[in-house]
Amino acid sequence: QVQLVQSGAEVKKPGASVKVSCKASGYTFTSYDINWVRQATGQGLEWMGWMNPNSGNTGYAQKFQGRVTMTRNTSISTAYMELSSLRSEDTAVYYCARAGDYGDYVDYWGQGTLVTVSS
Amino acid sequence: VIWMTQSPSLLSASTGDRVTISCRMSQGISSYLAWYQQKPGKAPELLIYAASTLQSGVPSRFSGSGSGTDFTLTISCLQSEDFATYYCQQYYSFPRTFGQGTKVEIK
Numbered sequence: 001q002v003q004l005v006q007s008g009a010e011v012k013k014p015g016a017s018v019k020v021s022c023k024a025s026g027y028t029f030t031s032y033d034i035n036w037v038r039q040a041t042g043q044g045l046e047w048m049g050w051m052n053p054n055s056g057n058t059g060y061a062q063k064f065q066g067r068v069t070m071t072r073n074t075s076i077s078t079a080y081m082e083l084s085s086l087r088s089e090d091t092a093v094y095y096c097a098r099a100g101d102y103g104d105y106v107d108y109w110g111q112g113t114l115v116t117v118s119s
Numbered sequence: 120v121i122w123m124t125q126s127p128s129l130l131s132a133s134t135g136d137r138v139t140i141s142c143r144m145s146q147g148i149s150s151y152l153a154w155y156q157q158k159p160g161k162a163p164e165l166l167i168y169a170a171s172t173l174q175s176g177v178p179s180r181f182s183g184s185g186s187g188t189d190f191t192l193t194i195s196c197l198q199s200e201d202f203a204t205y206y207c208q209q210y211y212s213f214p215r216t217f218g219q220g221t222k223v224e225i226k
Contacts, residue, residue, distance in 0.1 A: 044217055045208075045217040050215075059213055062214065095163075105168040105208065106165060106208075107165050109163060109164070110162065111162060112162055
């Protein structure tokens with residue numbers, strides 16, 4: 001069965017960087033795009049960007065341009081999202097999310113990784 | 120950027136009710152719309168894609184309709200496990216965008 005297993009919770013200071021991993025299993029990792037979506041406590045879903053694990057091509061929401069980097073290691077079927085220059089507003093649960101068979105909706109989600117930014 | 124207006128933001132209903140949630144786009148997106156359900160502390164789950172295609176395993180009481188700019192999610196007979204927050208998402212263009220969410224609560 002398809003699974004996306006994310007790394008554990010992180011606590012970071014303002015100005016630091018965080019790198020969240022997302023290990024895929026149960027399917028061919030390079031065949032489906034990975035999206036990253038975040039959700040602040042009590043708030044809605046916010047799309048951050050996408051990555052094609054086969055080519056490494058990426059696309060980021062303008063809000064995160066210059067601060068976010070999405071990469072992958074195909075040998076271990078793992079995607080990464082690194083966010084730099086963290087501020088308190090970046091405190092949120094970060095999800096990796098696999099694109100579907102018939103379009104770029106999300107059919108499988110990771111369990112989420114809580115990133116807390118606090119001095 | 121495609122802006123989405125999801126309504127209502129809060130819906131109070133009883134078990135057995137028929138409920139509808141609306142999602143309106145700032146421009147046409149053909150049928151590139153998905154609906155998700157999210158329960159507290161959990162990741163969202165896909166209900167519907169391509170505006171009206173039910174994801175495998177999703178109960179048939181859920182249905183989606185619409186194309187272009189106006190879309191609807193309908194739950195025909197609300198069950199206790201359906202009390203949750205629902206989001207629409209367009210995947211027609213970048214950046215992908217989500218609606219603000221509709222919380223369905225017990226009346």
